[in-house]
Amino acid sequence: MSEDKRKLREGSLVSFEEGIMSSVEDKVNYQKRLDDFISRQDAFCGNESRVPLCWKCNGTEVLYQKLDLPLFTNNKRFKSVKLIAAACSKCGEEYINEKEVRSIEEARKLINAYSSGENNVVELNVSHCDVCGGNSVKDNEMEVFLISKESKIISITVQEDYCIECGAVYFAYEGDQQALEHLRYFFLTQ
Numbered sequence: 001m002s003e004d005k006r007k008l009r010e011g012s013l014v015s016f017e018e019g020i021m022s023s024v025e026d027k028v029n030y031q032k033r034l035d036d037f038i039s040r041q042d043a044f045c046g047n048e049s050r051v052p053l054c055w056k057c058n059g060t061e062v063l064y065q066k067l068d069l070p071l072f073t074n075n076k077r078f079k080s081v082k083l084i085a086a087a088c089s090k091c092g093e094e095y096i097n098e099k100e101v102r103s104i105e106e107a108r109k110l111i112n113a114y115s116s117g118e119n120n121v122v123e124l125n126v127s128h129c130d131v132c133g134g135n136s137v138k139d140n141e142m143e144v145f146l147i148s149k150e151s152k153i154i155s156i157t158v159q160e161d162y163c164i165e166c167g168a169v170y171f172a173y174e175g176d177q178q179a180l181e182h183l184r185y186f187f188l189t190q
Contacts (some may be wrong), residue, residue, distance in 0.1 A: 024120070051095045075176070114182070132168070136163060
């Protein structure tokens with residue numbers, strides 16, 4: 001083998017190994033960011049909010065809590081959004097600030113932009129797993145974290161196909177994947 005071909009071959013092997021390592025580093029960095037994000041969100045829970053008094057019951061204990069709100073979009077596979085918001089400990093009245101409402105509305109618009117007639121219906125599309133060959137593919141709700149520095153929105157729940165045997169996740173529609181990637185980027189840049 002000529003020296004040029006060997007260098008080219010070794011160079012592509014090196015770049016391939018570097019690609020794998022950067023992928024591992026990316027996963028480690030992502031996990032660190034995710035752990036930090038979750039711990040910051042958890043630190044809010046149970047703390048007193050800026051709402052001094054509940055307008056509904058006059059309760060004085062309005063604390064930050066995790067809320068799971070339905071997400072009304074054209075794409076029925078996107079189920080709910082989880083966020084940290086104030087809620088009255090006495091009657092349960094929820095208080096969501098304007099910034100979070102705007103973020104939820106932007107997420108809804110973004111999901112609708114990727115929505116088509118195909119992904120409006122929730123149905124099982126994958127009958128067997130391409131990874132392990134098993135027949136245990138089920139519809140499953142999956143929580144997708146939306147890491148940000150400022151937002152109190154934690155995640156969006158999506159119903160997708162999931163192999164019980166090997167853990168492979170199948171996005172039923174390309175629009176779902178694109179919407180999730182765009183949502184992650186949107187919240188990461190906030």
